[in-house]
Amino acid sequence: MYDLAIIWDWLAFAVRWLHVITAIAWIGSSFYFVALDLGLNRNISGPADGEEWQVHGGGFYHIRKYLVAPDAMPDHLTWFKWESYATWLSGAALLMIVYWVGAELYLIDPSKADLAVWQGIAISGASLSIGWLVYDRLCKSPLGDRPTTLMLLLFVLLVVMSWGYHQVFTGRAALLHLGAFTATIMSANVFFIIMPNQRIVVADLKAGRKPDPKYGKIAKLRSTHNNYLTLPVLFLMLSNHYPLAYGTEHAWIIAALVFLIGVCIRHYFNTMHQRKAAPSWTWAVTVILFITLAWLSTAPFMFEEYETSEAAELEGSALHYAQAAGFDEVEQIVVGRCSMCHAREPVWEGIRWAPKEVLLETRADIAGAARQIYLQAGVSHAMPPANITELPEEDRRAIRRWYRQADETPRPVEETGEIVIGQGS
Numbered sequence: 001m002y003d004l005a006i007i008w009d010w011l012a013f014a015v016r017w018l019h020v021i022t023a024i025a026w027i028g029s030s031f032y033f034v035a036l037d038l039g040l041n042r043n044i045s046g047p048a049d050g051e052e053w054q055v056h057g058g059g060f061y062h063i064r065k066y067l068v069a070p071d072a073m074p075d076h077l078t079w080f081k082w083e084s085y086a087t088w089l090s091g092a093a094l095l096m097i098v099y100w101v102g103a104e105l106y107l108i109d110p111s112k113a114d115l116a117v118w119q120g121i122a123i124s125g126a127s128l129s130i131g132w133l134v135y136d137r138l139c140k141s142p143l144g145d146r147p148t149t150l151m152l153l154l155f156v157l158l159v160v161m162s163w164g165y166h167q168v169f170t171g172r173a174a175l176l177h178l179g180a181f182t183a184t185i186m187s188a189n190v191f192f193i194i195m196p197n198q199r200i201v202v203a204d205l206k207a208g209r210k211p212d213p214k215y216g217k218i219a220k221l222r223s224t225h226n227n228y229l230t231l232p233v234l235f236l237m238l239s240n241h242y243p244l245a246y247g248t249e250h251a252w253i254i255a256a257l258v259f260l261i262g263v264c265i266r267h268y269f270n271t272m273h274q275r276k277a278a279p280s281w282t283w284a285v286t287v288i289l290f291i292t293l294a295w296l297s298t299a300p301f302m303f304e305e306y307e308t309s310e311a312a313e314l315e316g317s318a319l320h321y322a323q324a325a326g327f328d329e330v331e332q333i334v335v336g337r338c339s340m341c342h343a344r345e346p347v348w349e350g351i352r353w354a355p356k357e358v359l360l361e362t363r364a365d366i367a368g369a370a371r372q373i374y375l376q377a378g379v380s381h382a383m384p385p386a387n388i389t390e391l392p393e394e395d396r397r398a399i400r401r402w403y404r405q406a407d408e409t410p411r412p413v414e415e416t417g418e419i420v421i422g423q424g425s
Contacts, residue, residue: 006352012097019090023237026083027230033080034227037220038273040065067213073205081195088187091237095180099124099173105350105385106173113168123168124177131157131181132188139221147221151263154225158182158259162252170386171246172239178255179236182229189222227270231262244297247380254293261289298379322367324406329398334366334373337389374403 040050048064055061099107100121108120115123134157143150161181165174197215204211235258239245245254264282272278321327341348342360358372359365366373376383377391378399384391 008097012094015090015094015097019087019094022083022086022090026087027234029080029083030223030226030230034223034270035273036063037065038270039275067216073202077202079195079198081190084187084190088183091180091183095124095176099176102350105388107169107386109168109170109173109386111387112166115168120169124173127161127165127177128181128184131161131185132192135185136188136192144218144221147224151225151228155256155259159252159256162255166252171248171251171381172385175236175239175246175251175255179233179239182233182236186226186229186233189226193222194219228263228266229259231265232259235262243376243380243382244294247376247382248297248299249381250296250299254296257289257293257296261286264289318364318367318370320409321370321403321406322363324402324409326398326402326405327367330373330402331363331366333391333395333398334360334377337384337391337395338373338377340389341384370403370406373399378403 036052037050040052042050044051047066049067051062051064053060053062103117103120107124108115108117135154138144138150138153143153158178158181162174162178165177165181169177197219200215201211235245236255239255245251248254264286268279268282338360340346341351342354342358342365344354344359344361346352346354358369360369360373378396381387381396
């Protein structure tokens with residue numbers, strides 16, 4: 001049984017590694033071709049839509065773009081598709097490994113929706129296709145000729161899904177699923193639109209017919225959408241490492257603002273690639289939006305009795321936190337709600353070793369992990385996962401009160417002393 005747990009953990013690692021590698025390949029090629037297209041020199045004669053000279057790795061490259069294709073089909077044609085497919089497939093596998101197999105711990109939040117495991121998994125899987133179906137219908141409507149309006153409607157759809165996910169799933173699962181929801185739209189664009197349109201053009205050329213430029217235009221629209229959605233998806237896929245992003249009641253709004261930040265950043269670089277004056281205002285907007293989402297992550301607690309001081313940014317000594325008012329209460333809370341998993345020998349079924357190697361069994365353990373406890377279980381609801389041990393809000397307030405009280409208490413120039421290490425208090 002123990003060996004099976006190790007094998008399963010390494011399988012999850014392998015799939016995660018594959019997902020990251022393929023995502024890098026997909027994003028890299030996507031960003032490169034968008035930058036290339038925007039930066040083409042179009043002041044040339046002939047059938048080509050533009051050309052570009054580039055230097056890299058000691059060599060010079062002469063690149064030409066054709067709206068449809070050259071007069072004769074080249075002998076060798078490189079297709080860019082497997083990067084997208086492999087990224088989506090590995091991501092779907094990782095979602096199943098982490099959130100479907102571990103649904104009770106990571107997917108379902110009983111305080112939001114009392115779902116059976118199969119119901120949570122069904123919602124998870126079915127929801128990923130909804131975005132593509134709605135988005136594709138919008139693109140094929142007359143709105144396809146109004147790209148700005150189309151993007152605004154796509155943003156509305158993403159905000160609605162962000163809110164919806166947070167009504168049924170844990171905060172961590174909600175942001176991850178929003179990222180998977182968006183990535184499904186992106187990969188489906190490649191599979192159902194971009195590649196088929198390119199195949200039509202190739203088939204026409206082989207048959208001696210003149211290709212219709214509309215297929216290239218449609219594919220470019222979808223590719224541009226993918227370009228603007230990439231950065232938000234990256235944030236959402238990494239969000240499980242940041243409890244202040246997913247573990248607060250405003251997490252669905254934070255996710256929405258992340259999409260606006262991503263669009264601002266991509267707009268800056270896309271404009272720069274066109275060799276136009278870079279819109280510096282996008283960075284100002286990005287900073288304002290980022291400050292706003294940072295504020296939202298702690299907004300519910302800003303006016304409590306104790307405010308976080310600047311010292312909260314520093315990792316205080318374990319002794320100082322152990323001596324702070326309220327530590328005994330927090331110790332009882334942590335031992336009762338957290339130590340069954342965060343132990344040298346975890347007793348929670350399915351947990352073979354302490355998550356992230358964080359131990360919370362002894363007074364020394366708890367005092368040494370003060371900042372992590374504050375962020376994960378005090379300010380945010382990231383821990384316990386899905387609040388599976390039913391940590392009440394009054395206990396979270398006690399954790400915040402203890403940590404902030406400690407930071408407001410002056411510390412001696414040299415702190416000395418020992419913490420008694422033992423089980424419990």
